[in-house]
Amino acid sequence: MERAALTSAVVVADAAALADEAGFEAVTLSAVARRLGVQAPSLYSHVRDREALLDGVTALALGDLSQRIAAAIAGRAGRAALEGYTGAYREFAxxxxxxxxxxxxxxGDIVVRSDAARQVVTLTRAVLRGYxxxxxxxxxxxxxxxxxxNGYLAIERIGGFDHSTPSPEVSWRKTVQVLDALLNNWPGDPQ
Incomplete structure (x- = not known):
């Protein structure tokens, strides 16, 4: 089977696949090069260094997440939009x-200033407009x-809620309920 020509997009997509399979910490230039069947130096014409590779994965992730959020909140407002928004994050995780x-x-700054990052913020603000x-x-x-x-998802990911009742699902619904109540009763500036 002939391998696809290397481009920045191919390298980043493969790094993202590696992250999903083995964990984000497993993403290195040498690991991605092995997966692509090339030598690590071959990647330097497509990504500057490991940090640039990791930023590429992050930008890709933001784009994926923004698409999920957009679909989940479309035509919704208030609690329904919040449920779609939080659900999109959880499903993505x-x-x-x-x-x-x-x-x-x-x-890095390239990610922070990316269209994907702006889109996630824009979608989050769309949810907030319902409150x-x-x-x-x-x-x-x-x-x-x-x-x-993200705090809830990080604890859930490591199994931190698995040792007691109620189930994490019940606590997740309660978390969304509490966020809805907070947003409906947003406090004024602290003195």
Whole structure:
């Protein structure tokens, strides 16, 4: 079987597949090169270094996540949009665990300024427009949502909720309920 020509997109896509299969920490230039059947130096014309490769996976993950969020919140507002939004994150973490892990790191400026990152923020703001959260408070609400969702998913991923009842599913629904209540009763600025 003839291998596809190497491009930056091919290298990053393979790194993302490796992340989902073996964990994000397994993504190295040499591991990706082995998977692609080339020598590691061959990758340097497509990615600058490991950090650039990891940023590529993160940007790809943000694009994938934004598509899922867009589909999950389309035509919804308020609690229904929040449920779609949080559900999209949770499904993404389950379906693409390595790509989800890539979102749990400090990204380079190229990722932060990417269209995919802007799209996730835009979609998050769309969810927030269904709540009485003042626009000048959106940055705080986005941080609360991200911390809560990703914190829950990180603990769930390592099995931290498996040793007690109720099930993690019940606690997830409660978490979304609490987020809905918080967004509906957003506090004013602290003094």
């Amino acid at each position: 389950r379906d693409a665990p390595g790509r989800w892990q890539s979102l749990q790191r400090r990204s 009485p959260v003042p626009e000048d408070q959106h940055v705080h609400a986005i941080r609360v949502l991200g911390a809560t969702i």
